[in-house]
Amino acid sequence: MPAEASTSRPASPPLTERQEARRRRILHASAQLASRGGFDAVQMREVAESSQVALGTLYRYFPSKVHLLVATMQDQLEHMHGTLRKKPPAGDTAAGRVAETLMRAFRALQREPHLADAMVRALTFADRSVSPEVDQVSRQTTAIILDAMGQADPTPEQLSAVRVIEHTWHSALITWLSGRASIAQVKIDIETVCRLIDLTEPPARP
Amino acid sequence: MPAEASTSRPASPPLTERQEARRRRILHASAQLASRGGFDAVQMREVAESSQVALGTLYRYFPSKVHLLVATMQDQLEHMHGTLRKKPPAGDTAAGRVAETLMRAFRALQREPHLADAMVRALTFADRSVSPEVDQVSRQTTAIILDAMGQADPTPEQLSAVRVIEHTWHSALITWLSGRASIAQVKIDIETVCRLIDLTEPPARP
């Protein structure tokens, strides 16, 4: 299976092999630079140099630094979704499974806090011109959460709960990244918001 | 009453009158520029010129654009808290009152969407160097929500719920500002997250 079903890029013009390689080099350089220094360390000139591409080319592939970092996030999210899929959470309740999944993702981000910083800051700083890409990240996140719920066909209420969980996830991440909340606090917030799932699930319909 | 109790600035060195006036001119110019064009329209050189202050002086008062905009937000929040206090929400349940309060604040922001954009983007983009100021904004927001709950002495559980509500508030605002969610959707998300309050309040202790 081409592993491309739900997450494929618009793919407007299909890229040649060398182009695909360039794109990959750029994303790799971006993630690498982000892993040291975070958002500020991802300097477009450096990304271009590291990935052996002219500055103009970099901008042809990613029309701004924020686009680049959001694309980097899409890339990492795909990895993570794959990883999470392999070992699904084991909790009894949907809320528990979602909380566990998010905490697992959170621990993964802790391992590369600078990378997390760069990606999340870009995501929330993105303006309208990046909406499609940000939306894609959001869909991917939703998919991860629904997977954890084991809920293939959610009600509108459940979708609201999922959206609120995503809001909390992003914002809690930011407060942690900027040193205003501890890991323990993030954990509590996630567990708290996940209770919303229990609120909407139980009517376990006949 | 000096209206300065819970929200006073650190006030490290007390400012002279002229300095206070400068500070005020700067904040006014910042809000004004933000009200057209949003974040990008707040250009430090323009702020300096509009407020009749040298660029270096502007940077002495606010060490970065983000600091300036976060301070602008503190300023606006104080206004808003005052306004909201005058007409407290009338709902029966704490959840309802909080939701109503937040929607009221939201409608106020809708009237100056560009200003909202500038402030919220600055807030979530802020790095560690702005933590104290961002924290202050967060405390002010918490105060507004607790006011609406009519809960002078909240439990830790309730504080978690309030934090999650704040997360949702900020993040929902962002998705609205970047055109990825409708006003209706923001309303639903806020109402959804406010249900967490009912979850923690009912044990209405004897």
Add this chain to the structure above:
DNA sequence: CGCTAATCTAGAACAAGTTTCAGACTTGAT
């Protein structure tokens, strides 16, 4: 192969946030 359009490169140029500096002005204490 030879052509054409698209793409890529190197590098200059521009924009806006931030820093720096020399000199003028204020303030507070004597």
Add this chain to the structure above:
DNA sequence: ATCAAGTCTGAAACTTGTTCTAGATTAGCG
């Protein structure tokens, strides 16, 4: 009133994201 310390000004310089240009290279096609 005067002096020292601290503050403000105006202007230039520096940094990094972004745009532009002219000339190579590459890809697809007859």
